[in-house]
Amino acid sequence: MLIRRPPDIKPSEITPRGLYLDRRRFMLAAGALILLPGAAGAALRFDGAVKTRWGEGLDVTSVEDATSYNNFVELGSDKSSPKRNAAALVTRPWSVTVEGECLKPGALGVEDLLAPHPLEERIYRLRCVEGWSMVIPWVGVPLGRVLQRFEPTSRAKWVEFTTLHDPQRLPGQRRAVLDWPYVEGLRIDEATHPLSLLAVGMYGDELPAQNGAPLRLVVPWKYGFKSIKSIVRIRFSETRPKTTWNIAQPDEYGFWANVNPEVDHPRWSQKKERRIGQFFKIKTDMFNGYASEVAHLYAGMDLARDF
Ligand SMILES: Nc1nc2c(c(=O)[nH]1)N[C@H]1C(S)=C(S)[C@@H](COP(=O)(O)O)O[C@H]1N2
Numbered sequence: 001m002l003i004r005r006p007p008d009i010k011p012s013e014i015t016p017r018g019l020y021l022d023r024r025r026f027m028l029a030a031g032a033l034i035l036l037p038g039a040a041g042a043a044l045r046f047d048g049a050v051k052t053r054w055g056e057g058l059d060v061t062s063v064e065d066a067t068s069y070n071n072f073v074e075l076g077s078d079k080s081s082p083k084r085n086a087a088a089l090v091t092r093p094w095s096v097t098v099e100g101e102c103l104k105p106g107a108l109g110v111e112d113l114l115a116p117h118p119l120e121e122r123i124y125r126l127r128c129v130e131g132w133s134m135v136i137p138w139v140g141v142p143l144g145r146v147l148q149r150f151e152p153t154s155r156a157k158w159v160e161f162t163t164l165h166d167p168q169r170l171p172g173q174r175r176a177v178l179d180w181p182y183v184e185g186l187r188i189d190e191a192t193h194p195l196s197l198l199a200v201g202m203y204g205d206e207l208p209a210q211n212g213a214p215l216r217l218v219v220p221w222k223y224g225f226k227s228i229k230s231i232v233r234i235r236f237s238e239t240r241p242k243t244t245w246n247i248a249q250p251d252e253y254g255f256w257a258n259v260n261p262e263v264d265h266p267r268w269s270q271k272k273e274r275r276i277g278q279f280f281k282i283k284t285d286m287f288n289g290y291a292s293e294v295a296h297l298y299a300g301m302d303l304a305r306d307f
């Protein structure tokens with residue numbers, strides 16, 4: 001159940017009454033939000049999200065760190081600028097086009113896209129190719145469940161994702177530091193893998209703009225740049241999509257981008273990582289710790305060549 005929590009009500013006083021995102025309540029809550037622009041307590045709460053087994057034993061990164069140290073080039077190039085520029089990214093209304101090799105293409109509001117699915121909370125590691133990592137409690141739905149509703153055809157071998165292209169709302173797009181809009185892609189079996197998440201929230205709240213509001217991908221076994229933010233288009237395709245960082249520097253950023261401590265980036269060793277909030281570096285795990293769940297997807301591939 002999605003509940004807008006007025007600032008004066010403690011979370012403990014709200015009884016979660018159901019597990020499903022209710023479309024009418026979402027619209028109501030969204031309407032109320034429009035009437036309360038910028039109010040600090042106006043965020044949606046996802047109190048009813050189903051807790052899951054993911055993340056057991058991991059120390060969650062502080063919400064302060066996860067929302068103030070970001071990579072979102074469209075909102076600025078250093079780690080502190082996305083938060084500073086967050087107000088530019090207005091996310092209501094928002095719609096997502098789903099198209100390409102599927103029987104039921106469409107353009108849907110975020111609420112329609114998510115309404116039939118139970119929201120889950122999943123604590124995942126996020127490992128940036130630059131060598132830092134975080135542990136974040138995401139709120140979202142498995143991407144595969146959403147994709148399946150559009151009935152991809154047998155020609156849908158890949159899925160392409162595109163970020164909003166609007167220099168008004170994403171002022172970093174006024175500078176040609178990357179080819180805009182930001183695009184990413186997954187092979188269909190990666191996209192429909194149960195770990196792949198379409199996230200709408202974190203730490204029980206809706207996503208802050210700097211973390212990719214109103215919806216983003218989270219693919220926890222891959223480097224962070226695969227987890228594309230502020231998505232407006234999803235396209236099923238027969239051919240492998242181009243991806244932004246691979247276009248920019250193909251020798252540094254591969255299409256696959258599976259976290260792999262054995263394959264170094266030309267400028268950075270990938271053997272260790274700095275968990276934000278901790279002092280000592282820690283060892284990076286193969287597939288970011290999700291090897292038992294995803295290694296089979298890459299059986300027979302040379303991961304040093306297909307990095
Ligand atoms: N559209 C878009 N998505 C993006 C990026 C970006 O610059 N633009 N940066 C990526 C990178 S490199 C990382 S590490 C993660 C960071 O997510 P976070 O800021 O929520 O930790 O977002 C990814 N998604």
Ligand SMILES: [Mo]
Pocket residue numbers: 071127128129130223224225
């Ligand atoms: Mo990153």
